[in-house]
Amino acid sequence: MSAPQQHLTAGKRTRTRLREQIHEIARRKVIEIRITPALYGGGTVWCAIAIGADRREVPLPGHTRRVVALLREAFPLAAWDKPQDYTVATGVLREHHVQLPASLRGDRA
Numbered sequence: 001m002s003a004p005q006q007h008l009t010a011g012k013r014t015r016t017r018l019r020e021q022i023h024e025i026a027r028r029k030v031i032e033i034r035i036t037p038a039l040y041g042g043g044t045v046w047c048a049i050a051i052g053a054d055r056r057e058v059p060l061p062g063h064t065r066r067v068v069a070l071l072r073e074a075f076p077l078a079a080w081d082k083p084q085d086y087t088v089a090t091g092v093l094r095e096h097h098v099q100l101p102a103s104l105r106g107d108r109a
Contacts, residue, residue, distance in 0.1 A: 007094040008075050015091030021070055022050070022088060025063045029053045033086040034096065035068055046072075046080070 010018060022030050032051040037044050046068040050058035060067060071078075071086055075093045078084060083096035 006079060007092050008078055010074055010091035010093070012091075014074050018070060018074055018086075018091070019088050022067065025067060026050050026052075026058045026060065028058060030058055031055075031088055033067060033071065033088070034083070035071060035086070036083045036096075037081055044081075 022033065029052060030050045031053055034049045034051065036047045036049075038047055039045075046064075048060060048064045048067045050060055050067070052058040071084070071093065072080060075084075078093055079095060084093055085096045086093045
């Protein structure tokens, strides 16, 4: 059984602003941002990956902190100690949960 997914939705103005800022940073259409916290040097850092319209990773060289800051500012109530996925089109920030494959859950095909 998987954990219930927690999600937050940005208002129209915030969603538009985020889409424009993400596009400006990535210089192409981005459909999703994935943010993962990691322990580093005695503290927490956040890694960000952008996914383009072709479902491939969009490089964010030198802009990871800016992208993370934009989303953390837009969603201050999110559980930032957990991985988050932001869908640009809908403005939904959702906790990222990985479901075990059926073969590891003991399910039979």
